[in-house]
Amino acid sequence: MKKIISLLSVFAILTTAVFAEGTQDAAAYPTKSINLIVPFSAGGGTDAVARALAKSAEKYLGQSIVVLNKTGGSGAVGMTAGATSTPDGYTVTMITREIVSLPLMGLAQITPDDFDLIRLANMDPALLCVKEDSPYENIQQLVEAARADDGGIRFASTAKPNFYILALENNQGISFNQIPFNGAAEAIPSVIGGHTDFTIAGPGELIAQIEGKQLRPLAIMAPERIKALPDVPTFKEEGYDVVSGTWRGLAVPKGTPEAIKTKLEDAFAKAIADPEFVSFMENAKLGIYDLSSEDFREYINSDTAVITDIVSKL
Amino acid sequence: MFHLLMQGFQSVFTIQIFPLLVLGVAGGIIIGSLPGLTATMGVAILLPFTFGMSPTAALVMLVGIYIGAIYGGSIAAILLRTPGTPAAAATVNDGNALVRDGKAGVALSMSAIASFTGGLVSTIMLITLSPLLAKFALRFSAPEYFMLAIFGLTIIASISSNNIVKGFIGGFFGLFLATIGMDPVTGFPRFTFGNIQMLNGLSIIPVLIGLFAVAEALIQLEDILKKQESSSKVTNRKLVSFRDVLKVSPTMVKSAFMGTLIGCIPGAGADIAAFISYNEAKRSSKTPGKFGSGHLPGIAAPEAGNNGVTGGALVPLLTLGVPGDAVAAILLGALIIQGIAPGPMLFEKNPEIVYGLFSSMLIGNILMLVIGLTCIRFFSRIVDIPKKLIVPMILILSVVGSFAINNNLFDVFVTLVFGVIGYFLVKAEIPQSPIVLALILGPMAESNLRKSILMYEGSWSFLYTRPITIAFIVLSVFSLVTSMRMKKSSPSPADG
Structure with missing residues (x-):
């Protein structure tokens, strides 16, 4: 009898402990520090957005956020780790456009459906730049030159495949001579050095060279002109229906409890609106694009359609 | 400029900033x-700690780590x-040949002095010549990178001149x-x-740790099991003599000069500079046969070369706003987070930085020399x-280190697999370098050859x-040709 009682009491303690933990998870969350997986290396654009956002969100979550750079496979390694982590709200992943493009190209086993979305934070439209003393005065001249000399104009590509240039090529039925570089850091000097004719990257990556009069922007693939570069026309204004850019948002593994997701979304929405974060993004010429979890899902769906179309023509 | 530099010194020699520099250099060495x-x-690890600092303090600490770490690499x-x-x-x-000869102090002090010389010459070139160096860097495009890589690969013949065939076996394995x-x-x-782990290729550092550190541990483990005691002599802590330093200056x-030039080309870093400097020292030496067996220029050249990169790598950062190597890329990130756009405007907008x-x-660099020399005893x-x-x-350090690079367990497996491969390579006397x-x-040669052909639309005229x-x-x-000649003229030394 004594044995049974002690056994029962152990069982009781264990079950209450389990249930206590269960209820605690939802109501008291977060009770410990949260990991934020960044699928690209420290010092890059994604890392900068993530760290600034983490710093800002700590205030609203009341716990510290630890940024973990898990790199490899063009972002596939970090995002796969994030999607397959325990859905308890303690692992948040910074997802990027690669979550859409990699699976479509057969380069990753996970898709956006493996995540529950929290919030979209940033969108950077693609900016096209030529060398300061380039003969091309505007985007029409560049496009017409490409039409006249098929595959003769050299484009310094920052990634392979390059969805920005493919969007323009498919839209206009033209082709450029794509020279693939490892990121903007290598593509930019090749344009400034006159070895290639133009490049396309985020405004934040090109602003220093534009201000230093080494590069000249021709047009931006944004729906409307951006605040950082008010004089640069959009492709739409110039008569080309091309809108493209890269984006970064937050997500948790599928199956995370609803209450935790709501808490996270509330905190990150406040973090994105925080003046400190806003001024950081303005300084770094990174675009804030705040979408709720539902709108974020829709945004991903429309981007999937765009990229599926481009990939099918590769 | 001199006036601004004096102001720079004043800003560094403050109670808030100087300790950070000492901390950075010492931490970097470790x-x-x-x-x-x-x-x-x-x-990268210390980057988040700088977010709360002033821009100058942040840069000073990160640069201290950079300088210290490139020298520190030579200690192990x-x-x-x-x-x-x-x-x-x-x-x-x-x-290591000197250490086995009981001259650890000589080897370590030579490395500290060479690293100091490399860093100093490079920094002076950065301060005085950066616009000129930037022009040089901008002339580099895919064809130049391709031939630089090919030139680098010819060094295999010189670093394995004891047995060129075995060197080539290693080289082709690496290219594969x-x-x-x-x-x-x-x-x-x-x-x-x-x-998916292999999509971006094998990371260089896990392979390096495996081939050298794990393989070395396995060989020593074998010695322990066979109860062989090492034959190395009693360690002598004497430093390198002033006359010898003058001789290798x-x-x-x-x-240092070559390291700076290589550093200012984006995409070529300290590793390439070290090998090219070693090669050049050996090529121009009157006694090339001594290299590999504890010859002082064999330490001085690569160490001056790799620290020579530190100044060069900042040239594209300051003149073009693009990083010259991986560390400069993180410095660029640090500046952006501080709300400062690096690049050509930095000299006008933020000269104090x-x-x-x-x-x-x-x-x-002076701190690195002082800390390096005083710590040789330890x-x-x-x-x-x-x-x-x-x-x-x-x-343990190998496993922890290879995991920590990308927080990726796959890299640990790479390290262990290459540890076993490295063990058998040593047994087969195939050099790892x-x-x-x-x-x-390899990737530099391949991608730039193909970029060149694309740029020239199929022509090889580049x-x-x-x-x-x-x-x-x-x-x-x-x-x-010179490495082949060296091979002919000097019968291979027994130790290598």
């Missing part, structure tokens, strides 16, 4: 000396044959490893076996630690129409 922890990682390479960074791989042979991952032009996955300055950076590099004791303790320490060199240069390309072709042929 980070660099541990296998697996590199300058890039040290700077010399004492334990386990290069802490790829840039120290060229220092292993001559450095370099083809793993996505095709640089089409993005098609090669030899990845459907594993032309080599150091020449290497630029000159604060310059003066902290000058002072940082460092050289590592050699006296019993193997039974040092072997597990190397293994050619593998590392080929793995660094090989003979661009002056720098032609210069590298001449250098490559020259390098091959």
Whole structure:
């Protein structure tokens, strides 16, 4: 009898402990520090957005956020780790456009459906730049030159495949001579050095060279002109229906409890609106694009359609 | 300029900033000396701590780590044959040969002095010549990178002149490893076996740690099991003599100069600079046969060369707003987070930051020399630690280090697999350095050859129409011919 009682009491303690933990998870969350997986290396654009956002969100979550750079496979390694982590709200992943493009190209086993979305934070439209003393005065001249000399104009590509240039090529039925570089850091000097004719990257990556009069922007693939570069026309204004850019948002593994997701979304929405974060993004010429979890899902769906179309023509 | 530099010194010699520089340099030396922890990682790890600091304080500390870590890499390479960074791989042979001869103090002090010379010359060039250096860097495009890589690969003949065939076996193995991952032009996955971990190819550092550190630990483990005691002599803590330093000073300055030039080309870093400097020192030496067996220029050249990169790598950052190497990329991120856009406007908009950076590099190099020389007594004791303790320490550091690079367990497996491969390579007397060199240069050669062909629309004329390309072709042929001649004239030394 004594044995049974002690056994029962152990069982009781264990079950209450389990249930206590269960209820605690939802109501008291977060009770410990949260990991934020960044699928690209420290010092890059994604890392900068993530760290600034983490710093800002700590205030609203009341716990510290630890940024973990898990790199490899063009972002596939970090995002796969994030999607397959325990859905308890303690692992948040910074997802990027690669979550859409990699699976479509057969380069990753996970898709956006493996995540529950929290919030979209940033969108950077693609900016096209030529060398300061380039003969091309505007985007029409560049496009017409490409039409006249098929595959003769050299484009310094920052990634392979390059969805920005493919969007323009498919839209206009033209082709450029794509020279693939490892990121903007290598593509930019090749344009400034006159070895290639133009490049396309985020405004934040090109602003220093534009201000230093080494590069000249021709047009931006944004729906409307951006605040950082008010004089640069959009492709739409110039008569080309091309809108493209890269984006970064937050997500948790599928199956995370609803209450935790709501808490996270509330905190990150406040973090994105925080003046400190806003001024950081303005300084770094990174675009804030705040979408709720539902709108974020829709945004991903429309981007999937765009990229599926481009990939099918590769 | 002089006036601004003085202001820079004043801003560094303050109670808030100077301790950070000392901390950065000392921390950098420790980070660099541990296998697996590199300058890039040290700077990346400490980056978040700088967010709350002033821009100058943040840069000063990160630059201190950078300078310290590149020197620190040589300490483990010399004492334990386990290069802490790829840039120290060229220092292993001559450095460790001296240690086995009981001259750890000489080897370590030579490395500290050479690193100091490299860093100092490079910083002075950065301060005085950066617009000129930027022009030089901008002339580099795919064809130049391709021929630079080919020239680099000819060094395999010179670093393995004891047995060129075995060196080439290693080199081709390295080139094969370099083809793993996505095709640089089409993005098609090669030899990845459907594993996403291998899409970007093998990371160089896990392979390096495996080939050197783990393999060395396995060999020592074998000695322990066979109860063989090492034959190394009692460690002598005497430093390198002033006369010897004077003798190698032309080599150091020449290497520092080459390191700066290589550093200012985006995409070529300390590792390539170290090997090229070693090669040049050996080529121009009157006694090339002594290299590899504890010859002082064999330490001075690569160490001056790899620290020479530190100043050069900041040239594109300050003049073009693009990083010259992986560490400069993180410095760029640090500046952006501070709300400062690096690039050509920095000199006009924030001269105090630029000159604060310059003066902290000058002072940082002096600190590195002082700390390096005073700590030799402690460092050289590592050699006296019993193997039974040092072997597990190397293994643990290797595993932790390879995991920490990308927080990725796959890299640990890569390290362990290459540890076993490295063990058998040592048994077969196939040198490891050619593998590392080929793995660094293979992707550079391949992607730039294909970029060149794309740029010239299928024509190979880039090989003979661009002056720098032609210069590298001449250098490559020259390098091959001299190493073949060296082989003929000097019968291979017994130790290597």
